[in-house]
Amino acid sequence: MDRQEQPTRAWVLHPDIKSSDPRKDSGRRSAEHALGEGVALTAALPGLEVAGQTIVPLPKVRPGFLFGSGKTNELGNMLADNEVELVIVDGPLTPVQQRNLEKAWSVKILDRTGLILEIFSDRAQTREGVLQVEMAALSYQRTRLVRAWTHLERQRGGLGFVGGPGETQIEADRRAIDDQIVRLRRQLEKVVKTRDLHRSARAKVPYPIVALVGYTNAGKSTLFNYLTGAKVMAKDMLFATLDPTMRSVKLPSGRDVILSDTVGFISELPTELVASFRATLEEVLSADLILHVRDISHPDTETQAKDVAEILSTLGIGEDTKQIEVWNKLDLVDDASREALMIRAERSDDHFAISALTGQGLDDLLEVVSDSLTDPKTEETIVLPWSDGRKRAWLFEQGVVEAERQEEDGFHLDLLWTARQKKRYREL
Numbered sequence: 111m112d113r114q115e116q117p118t119r120a121w122v123l124h125p126d127i128k129s130s131d132p133r134k135d136s137g138r139r140s141a142e143h144a145l146g147e148g149v150a151l152t153a154a155l156p157g158l159e160v161a162g163q164t165i166v167p168l169p170k171v172r173p174g175f176l177f178g179s180g181k182t183n184e185l186g187n188m189l190a191d192n193e194v195e196l197v198i199v200d201g202p203l204t205p206v207q208q209r210n211l212e213k214a215w216s217v218k219i220l221d222r223t224g225l226i227l228e229i230f231s232d233r234a235q236t237r238e239g240v241l242q243v244e245m246a247a248l249s250y251q252r253t254r255l256v257r258a259w260t261h262l263e264r265q266r267g268g269l270g271f272v273g274g275p276g277e278t279q280i281e282a283d284r285r286a287i288d289d290q291i292v293r294l295r296r297q298l299e300k301v302v303k304t305r306d307l308h309r310s311a312r313a314k315v316p317y318p319i320v321a322l323v324g325y326t327n328a329g330k331s332t333l334f335n336y337l338t339g340a341k342v343m344a345k346d347m348l349f350a351t352l353d354p355t356m357r358s359v360k361l362p363s364g365r366d367v368i369l370s371d372t373v374g375f376i377s378e379l380p381t382e383l384v385a386s387f388r389a390t391l392e393e394v395l396s397a398d399l400i401l402h403v404r405d406i407s408h409p410d411t412e413t414q415a416k417d418v419a420e421i422l423s424t425l426g427i428g429e430d431t432k433q434i435e436v437w438n439k440l441d442l443v444d445d446a447s448r449e450a451l452m453i454r455a456e457r458s459d460d461h462f463a464i465s466a467l468t469g470q471g472l473d474d475l476l477e478v479v480s481d482s483l484t485d486p487k488t489e490e491t492i493v494l495p496w497s498d499g500r501k502r503a504w505l506f507e508q509g510v511v512e513a514e515r516q517e518e519d520g521f522h523l524d525l526l527w528t529a530r531q532k533k534r535y536r537e538l
Contacts (some may be wrong), residue, residue, distance in 0.1 A: 117159035122148045122188055124200040125168045125176060139377070141165045143410045147377075148222070150327075155229050161192055175214065176207045186215045198225055202378075207256045219231030223250055223380040241298045248291050250380065252284065262318055316481045317358065318530055319368045321394045323422065324403035325414035326374025329438040333403060333466035334371040338474075362473065363480040372396065377417045396537065397426060398530050399482055400433045406451060406463065407442035433460065433483055436475065440465040485524050495520040508534075 124145040136471075142165070149163050165179065166185070175182050176199070189197065196218045197211070202219035212219050220228065227250060231243045322330040338357040354372045372394055395398065402418060404411055415435075437455060440448050440463055448463075452471075455463040462478070464471035494502050502521055505511050510527040527535075 117157055118195050119161040119193060120152055120158045120196040120198055121161055121192065121194040122152050122163040122200060123185070124148055124163075124165050126165050126169075127168045127171060127201070135235070139410050139413045144200065148198060151200075151222075151225055152198050154231060155225070158196065161194055164188075174206060175203070175210050176203065182211070182214055189215055189217060196220065196224075208254065222378060226376070228382055238298070238301045238493065239294055241294055245291065245294050245298065246380065248287055248294070252287050253290075298383060317366050317368050318398035319356075319370060319396060320359075320399045320401060320479060320483075321370045321372060321397035322401050322403055323372055323394055323418060324374060324436075325405065325408075326376050328374065328403045328405040328414070329466045330371055330374065330403045333401075333436070333438065333464075334369060335467060336466050336472070360475050361480045363477070365480050365483065367479070367483065371393070375418045375421045377413070379421060394422075394427065397431060398533075399478075399479065400427070400431055401436050402433055403436045403438050403466075405439050406437035407439040417445055434475075434478065434482070435461045437461065437463040438466050440470055441468050483530075487528050489526070490525050490532075492523050492525060493520055494523065500507045504535065504538060 126141040199221045227247045234240045234243045359369045451463045455461045462475045510525045513524040515522040
């Protein structure tokens with residue numbers, strides 16, 4: 111086998127940072143589960159082989175190396191003995207810490223943010239997705255001019271942090287990065303304008319939007335495929351879906367809805383990605399109903415749910431958007447747990463226990479989805495200026511105009527519409 115085709119041997123280190131306040135530690139996810147997620151993230155990137163994993167207790171963060179000198183040497187010897195080529199530090203690293211550890215251990219290092227950016231770059235398919243990832247990576251990389259800015263000439267998917275032309279370590283200067291940011295921002299503005307046109311077109315469609323959100327690998331794409339018959343990538347892998355996918359679905363009640371599958375959330379999502387993927391997640395912002403899909407079989411499911419809730423809040427999802435919690439992967443829990451979950455769900459109006467793989471519980475879920483989208487109608491009179499024929503035409507297309515009078519100040523329209531239709535009207 112050619113050397114370039116051999117996987118890069120990677121080792122995952124999870125720094126278990128202890129807080130001086132025991133109350134803060136009580137809400138943290140366990141180090142074992144955090145390490146497991148770090149390993150899963152590493153395994154999600156093609157070309158890497160997870161050679162090993164270690165939890166590193168860290169009573170105090172050292173500004174220069176993260177770890178103390180003794181632990182740094184100990185880890186360096188372990189990495190050398192195992193012929194490790196890449197170290198994944200499952201947590202944040204400052205540029206100084208990364209540079210010092212790379213020099214001390216003679217290996218390449220990625221922190222959690224760098225790894226997630228690399229995965230996103232490898233998976234992004236749409237033009238907008240690619241541009242957003244590169245913008246996020248530039249923002250992250252701008253302060254880390256210790257390696258080549260290789261994705262400007264990359265020969266593979268991904269940002270080049272792991273291998274490829276970056277092996278030459280040709281350092282890009284800050285001006286080159288700034289020029290690239292300007293160029294990408296202009297390209298992204300053009301793409302966003304196209305998205306705005308598509309969103310305006312969707313506003314004319316009298317179908318409500320149902321958005322699937324949840325922690326990465328919760329089973330959103332499996333549920334999406336089950337309901338739509340689509341063939342969206344659905345694997346037992348973190349970040350299997352990155353680009354938003356939308357399909358029209360006819361519910362058992364006969365009602366048509368638009369179902370949107372979105373990128374999975376994750377704890378400590380890089381701030382660069384939260385900002386740059388805001389446009390991608392606009393489908394969630396404009397949704398009439400959010401289905402929060404949870405992997406109920408995961409030992410950290412409660413913590414994952416809190417992470418999703420925090421990100422939704424960051425995105426500006428308010429209490430006015432109805433949400434239903436979908437406890438997925440019933441097929442992976444034992445019989446006693448499955449029965450207990452189903453009883454708990456039956457006692458709630460906005461929690462449903464299902465298996466997207468087998469279809470268990472989906473009929474009840476879809477019935478409630480349909481009922482949730484049957485909005486009561488209210489009467490209202492609005493005045494449109496003579497020049498606003500586009501909005502007037504839209505209202506007639508929606509069939510919400512009960513009566514119309516033409517007066518000196520414009521069209522006086524008596525409407526009978528739902529809150530959803532009113533929301534769509536404001537988005538025009």
